[in-house]
Amino acid sequence: xxxxxxxxxxxxxxxxxxxxxxxxxxxxxxxxxxxxxxxxxxxxxxxxxxxxxxxxxxxxxxxxxxxxxxxxxxxxxxxxxxxxxxxxxxxxxxxxxxxxxxxxxxxxxxxxxxxxxxxxxxxxxxxxxxxxxxxxxxxxxxxxxxxxxxxxxxxxxxxxxxxxxxxxxxxxxxxxxxxxxxxxxxxxxxxxxxxxxxxxxxxxxxxxxxxxxxxxxxxxxxxxxxxxxxxxxxxxxxxxxxxxxxxxxxxxxxxxxxxxxxxxxxxxxxxxxxxxxxxxxxxxxxxxxxxxxxxxxxxxxxxxx
Amino acid sequence: xxxxxxxxxxxxxxxxxxxxxxxxxxxxxxxxxxxxxxxxxxxxxxxxxxxxxxxxxxxxxxxxxxxxxxxxxxxxxxxxxxxxxxxxxxxxxxxxxxxxxxxxxxxxxxxxxxxxxxxxxxxxxxxxxxxxxxxxxxxxxxxxxxxxxxxxxxxxxxxxxxxxxxxxxxxxxxxxxxxxxxxxxxxxxxxxxxxxxxxxxxxxxxxxxxxxxxxxxxxxxxxxxxxxxxxxxxxxxxxxxxxxxxxxxxxxxxxxxxxxxxxxxxxxxxxxxxxxxxxxxxxxxxxxxxxxxxxxxxxxxxxxx
Numbered sequence: 001x002x003x004x005x006x007x008x009x010x011x012x013x014x015x016x017x018x019x020x021x022x023x024x025x026x027x028x029x030x031x032x033x034x035x036x037x038x039x040x041x042x043x044x045x046x047x048x049x050x051x052x053x054x055x056x057x058x059x060x061x062x063x064x065x066x067x068x069x070x071x072x073x074x075x076x077x078x079x080x081x082x083x084x085x086x087x088x089x090x091x092x093x094x095x096x097x098x099x100x101x102x103x104x105x106x107x108x109x110x111x112x113x114x115x116x117x118x119x120x121x122x123x124x125x126x127x128x129x130x131x132x133x134x135x136x137x138x139x140x141x142x143x144x145x146x147x148x149x150x151x152x153x154x155x156x157x158x159x160x161x162x163x164x165x166x167x168x169x170x171x172x173x174x175x176x177x178x179x180x181x182x183x184x185x186x187x188x189x190x191x192x193x194x195x196x197x198x199x200x201x202x203x204x205x206x207x208x209x210x211x212x213x214x215x216x217x218x219x220x221x222x223x224x225x226x227x228x229x230x231x232x233x234x235x236x237x238x239x240x241x242x243x244x245x246x247x248x249x250x251x252x253x254x255x256x257x258x259x260x261x262x263x264x265x266x267x268x269x270x271x272x273x274x275x276x277x278x279x280x281x282x283x284x285x286x287x288x289x290x291x292x293x294x295x296x297x298x299x300x301x302x303x304x305x
Numbered sequence: 306x307x308x309x310x311x312x313x314x315x316x317x318x319x320x321x322x323x324x325x326x327x328x329x330x331x332x333x334x335x336x337x338x339x340x341x342x343x344x345x346x347x348x349x350x351x352x353x354x355x356x357x358x359x360x361x362x363x364x365x366x367x368x369x370x371x372x373x374x375x376x377x378x379x380x381x382x383x384x385x386x387x388x389x390x391x392x393x394x395x396x397x398x399x400x401x402x403x404x405x406x407x408x409x410x411x412x413x414x415x416x417x418x419x420x421x422x423x424x425x426x427x428x429x430x431x432x433x434x435x436x437x438x439x440x441x442x443x444x445x446x447x448x449x450x451x452x453x454x455x456x457x458x459x460x461x462x463x464x465x466x467x468x469x470x471x472x473x474x475x476x477x478x479x480x481x482x483x484x485x486x487x488x489x490x491x492x493x494x495x496x497x498x499x500x501x502x503x504x505x506x507x508x509x510x511x512x513x514x515x516x517x518x519x520x521x522x523x524x525x526x527x528x529x530x531x532x533x534x535x536x537x538x539x540x541x542x543x544x545x546x547x548x549x550x551x552x553x554x555x556x557x558x559x560x561x562x563x564x565x566x567x568x569x570x571x572x573x574x575x576x577x578x579x580x581x582x583x584x585x586x587x588x589x590x591x592x593x594x595x596x597x598x599x600x601x602x603x604x605x606x607x608x609x610x
Contacts (some may be wrong), residue, residue: 005500013381014382014385014386015382016351017349018352025372039345039347039374042320043320043345046320048319063407063410065381066381069344069374069378070344072370072374073326073344073371073374076370076371077318077319077320083318094409094410095410097410098403098406098407098410101402101403102403105368105399105402105403105449106370108447142408144412235548296480
């Protein structure tokens, strides 16, 4: 089952060298999510043939233009292509007002319902849960209210070892074995010991998206050990003062965060327009945390392969 | 002196096949204008190396998303790149409110001043005039308030025929000759007859931008004889019912308008996403008005060459 992140935008506030502003498509067990939606996201979704009408939840980290200005166009396109399913929208307060005003002035009523959720940018908060995963906000430090999002798969079912399964076993017993439990008869006698018939579940993956933020250790515990961390790296260390002033991070800081939190892999993005070549940012981060990659538009990182 | 139109977007409401939504850059005698500003316009301005910080006036035909959703991103980019000059913005009422709300939620104050002008979409109205040109609104018929824009150069100066100019002539007399007048002495005696020393002025060009509109003869007289007409052609004639329903035009109708108004050249655009190949739209229009071209992104039509 996929646990994948597709990069749609890699640029900071100023799009440059053909790089688009922030947006990522996340597919977790065929649940379809969009994180941030900078200008041009709908064109990127089309270019990379993402099934964007299937996106059920959109998460906007903050209301700087490079993180949400593509949303209105995407909503109109979904509408024109006859979307009918609800769309859940998580964002700091204000986006509902912006959308409502733009709909009013275009005299439009969308064919589908938008369910607005105010994202809590000050506290870690569970904002989504179903049988397969949870999503929490990650409070970040930026010039305006801003949060990241942490996607965690729940424990997956134990896998039945078919070769060992007795032919007379009941379907209801298989369901119990998948949940990891032993099976007893009505009198409490052990019928099937789980470990004899199952293999341990597949790994449950996790992804932390840390959008625009100053370096902060307040997030370290929350993201500890995630399989994949996206952390912005707008600047290089030589522009650290600029990073501090604008509440952004350097590539080195992103890597330090990854190291401190003991994550598996780091991807960095949100590159300033001052950097035409990105290799130096990568090298700066890798000098601290070797398992770092640059976000590259159109590339998909699928953890479950 | 340039009188040029650069196409930045050619798509209708749904961007498709890599085509961007409506936007055109107009350079008239080194005055820099933008007409409409669909999503991604700033990327297109960069891609085609347009000096976008020099744009002094932006004209938005109407508040459907595909005609203005790129504006906010462009404003932020101008701001980040330290623009200080005023920017004049002409649009149907409402855009000021949308911009103001988005600035509020991003906690931003632009470095430059936006001068908002409500465009009159119901009457032909002079909205800009300087020593070289005038700009008027063209009332159009669409689902919401919508207008086009008519750019007309004023009469240009007579050109001095240097070979015929007496060496003793005064500078102030040259200025008078350029204005097309004869020169007399204090007693009223003819000193220099204009036609002996000058060549007729260069042609004064005109461009009519007719954005989203149903076919309407109410515009015909206003655009009569323009050198270049942009007329939307969202559909082909076989989709005429759809055009009527959505208050758009067919390629045939655009061509009929060009023919009726006796314009020199026609360019058609705002193509529906149903058309991957555009040649059939061109052929349909050319069957009525041979001097028709498709708008192609990145191409510049310079009339003064």
